[in-house]
Every structure is written in C-alpha cells, then in structure tokens.
Amino acid sequence: MEKLKEIINQIRYNKDLDDVKDLNKDLDLRNDLGLDSLDLAELTVRIEKEYGLDVFEDGIVLTIGEILDKLGKTNER
Amino acid sequence: MKDKLFFFNFHTDQIKSYGMLINETNEIKKVNKFIYSKDYYEIFLNIIASIINNLPITLLDYDLSEKEVKDLLPNENLDENYPLINRKIIVEENLCDLSAFSGDWELTLYTSGTTGIPKKVTHTFNNLARMVKVSAKHENDIWGLAYNPTHIAGLQVFFQALFNNNSIINLFGLKREDIHALIENHGITNISATPTFYRLLLPTKKKFEGVRSVASGGEKFDVKLKDQLKCVFPNAKIMNIYASTEVGSLFACDGDIFEIKKEFENLIKITDNEIYVHKNLLGKSDSFLLIGEWYCTGDQIEIVNENPFRFRIIGRRNEMINIGGYKVNPSEVEEVINSHPKVILSKVYSKTNSVLGNILIADIQKRNELDEKELRKFLLERLQAFKVPRIINFSKDFELTRTGKLKRT
Numbered sequence: 001m002e003k004l005k006e007i008i009n010q011i012r013y014n015k016d017l018d019d020v021k022d023l024n025k026d027l028d029l030r031n032d033l034g035l036d037s038l039d040l041a042e043l044t045v046r047i048e049k050e051y052g053l054d055v056f057e058d059g060i061v062l063t064i065g066e067i068l069d070k071l072g073k074t075n076e077r
Numbered sequence: 078m079k080d081k082l083f084f085f086n087f088h089t090d091q092i093k094s095y096g097m098l099i100n101e102t103n104e105i106k107k108v109n110k111f112i113y114s115k116d117y118y119e120i121f122l123n124i125i126a127s128i129i130n131n132l133p134i135t136l137l138d139y140d141l142s143e144k145e146v147k148d149l150l151p152n153e154n155l156d157e158n159y160p161l162i163n164r165k166i167i168v169e170e171n172l173c174d175l176s177a178f179s180g181d182w183e184l185t186l187y188t189s190g191t192t193g194i195p196k197k198v199t200h201t202f203n204n205l206a207r208m209v210k211v212s213a214k215h216e217n218d219i220w221g222l223a224y225n226p227t228h229i230a231g232l233q234v235f236f237q238a239l240f241n242n243n244s245i246i247n248l249f250g251l252k253r254e255d256i257h258a259l260i261e262n263h264g265i266t267n268i269s270a271t272p273t274f275y276r277l278l279l280p281t282k283k284k285f286e287g288v289r290s291v292a293s294g295g296e297k298f299d300v301k302l303k304d305q306l307k308c309v310f311p312n313a314k315i316m317n318i319y320a321s322t323e324v325g326s327l328f329a330c331d332g333d334i335f336e337i338k339k340e341f342e343n344l345i346k347i348t349d350n351e352i353y354v355h356k357n358l359l360g361k362s363d364s365f366l367l368i369g370e371w372y373c374t375g376d377q378i379e380i381v382n383e384n385p386f387r388f389r390i391i392g393r394r395n396e397m398i399n400i401g402g403y404k405v406n407p408s409e410v411e412e413v414i415n416s417h418p419k420v421i422l423s424k425v426y427s428k429t430n431s432v433l434g435n436i437l438i439a440d441i442q443k444r445n446e447l448d449e450k451e452l453r454k455f456l457l458e459r460l461q462a463f464k465v466p467r468i469i470n471f472s473k474d475f476e477l478t479r480t481g482k483l484k485r486t
Contacts, residue, residue: 014450037401041432042467056431 025065115139223270294318401433439466
C-alpha cells in the first residue's frame with residue numbers, strides 16, 4: 001500500500017496536486033484521486049514496473065481496492 | 078596536388094594523399110562486386126575503380142552481421158570480383174569528372190531506415206552526383222565526414238570532396254572532444270551531418286570560425302538547432318537538406334521551410350500533404366510501391382505559403398503514434414522537448430498500454446538538473462496533454478543507427 005501511495009503521489013505531484021496522506025480501498029481513481037485516462041495509462045506502467053503486473057490488462061479498474069485485488073494485496077489494509 | 082591530403086581517419090591514423098589515391102586506384106587488379114569493409118579508404122578506392130571500369134557494385138554496411146548479409150543476399154557469393162584485364166588508368170585531371178567513365182555504372186545500397194528490414198536501392202552515377210557542385214569556389218573546402226560512406230549521405234560528401242579535390246576528415250563515430258579537435262586542427266570548412274550528430278557536439282563554448290558550411294539532413298531539423306549551430310559555427314551557412322536513399326537529395330534551404338526547385342517542378346507533387354516523387358527521380362528497387370508513376374515518400378508536410386509554394390516537413394506518416402485515438406507525431410514532441418534550455422537531446426517513442434493503446438515515453442539527455450515535474454509543466458504549456466510523454470527517462474547515452482540518426486526501435 002505504501003508503494004502504491006508513493007506511485008499515486010508521484011503522478012499527483014507531476015500534476016501539481018497535493019499528496020494523498022491516507023490511501024484506502026474505497027477511493028475512486030478518477031473522482032477521488034483526480035486521475036484522468038492519461039494518468040491511468042501512466043499509473044498502469046508504474047505499477048507494472050513495481051509489481052510486474054498490468055492491472056488494467058483485463059479492463060478498466062475504478063478504485064484502489066480493485067488495484068489491490070489484482071495485486072493480491074487486499075489484506076494489507 | 079599529388080601531396081594534397083585526400084583522407085584522414087583518426088580511428089586508424091590512416092593518412093592518404095591524392096597521389097596515393099591515384100596510384101592505388103591504378104594498381105587495383107580486381108574490383109569486388111560487394112564492398113563489405115570497415116576501411117573507408119578501401120571503400121572509396123573500390124568505388125572509383127568500379128566507376129572508371131564501368132562495373133556495377135554493391136555497398137554493404139560493415140556492421141551488418143554475417144547472418145544479416147546472408148538474409149539480404151541469400152544467393153550471392155560475397156567474394157565475387159571482376160578481374161581487370163584491360164583496366165583503365167586515371168590521371169589527376171580525371172578525378173574532377175568521372176562522368177566520362179561512368180557509362181551505365183550502377184551502385185546498389187541498402188536503406189538502413191529507422192525501422193524495419195533494409196531495402197535495396199540501385200542508383201546511376203547521375204543520380205548520385207546530382208547535387209555535386211564543382212567550381213573554383215570549392216577548391217579549398219575541407220570536409221568533415223560525419224556519415225558512414227556506405228550510405229547515400231556519405232557518398233554525397235565523398236563525391237563532392239573528390240570532384241573538387243578536397244580533403245576528407247572522418248568524424249563519424251568519434252567522441253565529442255576528438256571531433257572538436259579535428260575540426261580545429263584540420264581547418265575543416267564543410268560538415269554534413271544529422272541533427273543528432275550536431276546536438277551531440279553541443280553544448281560547447283567553442284566557436285569554430287573556420288567552418289563555412291554546415292549541412293543537416295536525414296532527420297527533422299528545427300529552428301532551435303539552427304540558432305545553436307549559428308553560435309558554434311558563426312561564419313557558416315547553415316543548410317537543411319532533404320534527401321533519402323530512395324531519391325538522393327531533393328531540396329535544400331537555410332531553415333526549415335523548403336521550396337521545390339524549378340527543375341523538379343513536374344517531378345515532385347504534394348497530395349494530401351504528403352510528398353510524392355516521380356519515378357524518374359528514383360533509384361531502382363523492387364520494393365518501391367508506385368502509385369501510377371509516383372512514389373509516396375511518407376513524409377508529411379505543412380503548407381507555409383501557396384504561391385510561391387513553400388512547405389515545412391513535419392514527420393513521417395508511419396512514425397505517427399496513436400494515443401487513445403489521437404495521433405501524435407514524435408518529431409513534434411522531440412522538437413518541443415529539445416527547445417527546453419536544459420535538454421541536449423531527446424527521443425520520443427511509444428509502448429503498448431492497456432489503457433490508451435499506447436503510451437508516450439521520452440528518453441532525455443539533460444544538460445543541468447531538471448526534474449520531471451518542471452519538464453512536464455514546460456511541455457503542457459506548449460503541447461496538448463496527450464502529446465506530453467508520461468514516462469520520462471533521463472538517460473546518459475543514445476543508441477544511433479548506422480547513419481547517425483536516433484534509433485527508433
């Protein structure tokens with residue numbers, strides 16, 4: 001989760017958005033985290049680089065929880 | 078003239094005068110049908126011998142692997158040669174004009190391209206010598222060779238220098254500091270190279286006042302580079318040349334806006350903003366796809382002025398990258414990145430992406446400290462969001478093609 005937060009904050013930092021302090025699985029990537037489709041494309045590349053898995057491979061992912069599911073890390077928080 | 082330097086190669090410390098060139102050409106007893114050598118001088122000797130004896134030859138890049146050569150020429154014996162029984166002899170005066178010997182001489186080479194398999198193209202002497210200018214004005218030119226001589230741009234430098242009896246100093250594949258020293262120590266006056274070659278010469282506080290002519294070709298030229306070249310070569314005329322292996326040189330201008338010369342008026346046309354070249358201007362090749370009598374170059378232009386007709390080249394059609402349905406021209410993005418004062422060189426390309434189909438990536442060589450956020454902000458002020466690379470790698474070195482262009486694959 002920490003690593004994922006770091007990735008999301010990196011993308012937000014580049015967009016001039018404030019860091020997210022508390023990442024939880026209900027957060028919506030677009031509505032809560034302010035990511036557009038270009039950001040999501042970047043997100044999937046960065047996640048793949050870190051975890052070796054393309055989380056958007058089988059279709060669009062909407063929330064942090066869904067990313068964690070794909071990464072098999074739901075129990076972390 | 079016999080003592081005049083013909084060729085200097087810093088790599089091998091090879092020094093050859095015009096006298097040696099003439100003697101060694103006249104001593105050749107057989108001409109290789111295929112030239113596959115890393116010795117530039119040997120390549121030049123074989124080309125001259127093949128012209129004066131009117132024998133067709135094929136140039137192969139020395140860095141092609143044996144397997145690649147086998148794939149290109151499955152049924153050929155690379156050691157095949159033409160024994161010269163009644164060989165022709167040249168004297169000094171002949172070197173200014175080999176056209177009298179050339180007859181139906183042909184030279185075959187392979188396009189390197191920035192992608193894909195090399196294409197075979199065969200040129201006549203006239204095609205290769207089309208842009209060569211011989212005059213007293215060029216008598217004291219000293220050429221910096223910044224291209225591989227097995228490629229069309231390198232051949233143009235070779236012919237231009239040879240016919241004016243100029244010295245050629247090899248600059249291809251050398252370190253920046255060595256190139257700077259060679260330009261100064263040999264009093265180089267003319268350089269022809271790719272924009273990438275010039276960008277890699279920078280940054281420098283040096284000024285090469287002896288250089289009178291700087292030609293750029295093979296890749297997209299931009300106005301920022303022109304300004305930088307003006308600083309480094311304050312007395313040089315800066316030329317941007319449009320040429321390709323398929324057609325040789327076609328246009329030249331002093332910035333990035335081209336005109337079609339009168340003599341080519343009926344041989345070049347623009348359809349749907351793409352450049353088409355009449356088959357009469359082309360070399361021969363089985364891989365040319367002609368539409369009627371026209372060859373589509375794939376180079377896209379933007380019209381600057383209708384009458385007189387002026388245009389700017391914006392990129393190649395097959396280079397366009399589709400990002401979520403939007404077309405991005407990587408050359409356009411590179412140009413904007415390169416215009417950042419802290420950037421030396423950039424390469425923009427794509428990677429498949431499950432969200433948008435493709436995602437843009439930029440490899441960047443930077444001059445000073447530059448962070449991703451600062452660069453992105455700069456780009457977003459100048460480009461639509463989908464054209465801004467989302468993955469930025471600051472890298473040290475770039476891989477170049479055999480012709481000194483940025484490698485695209």
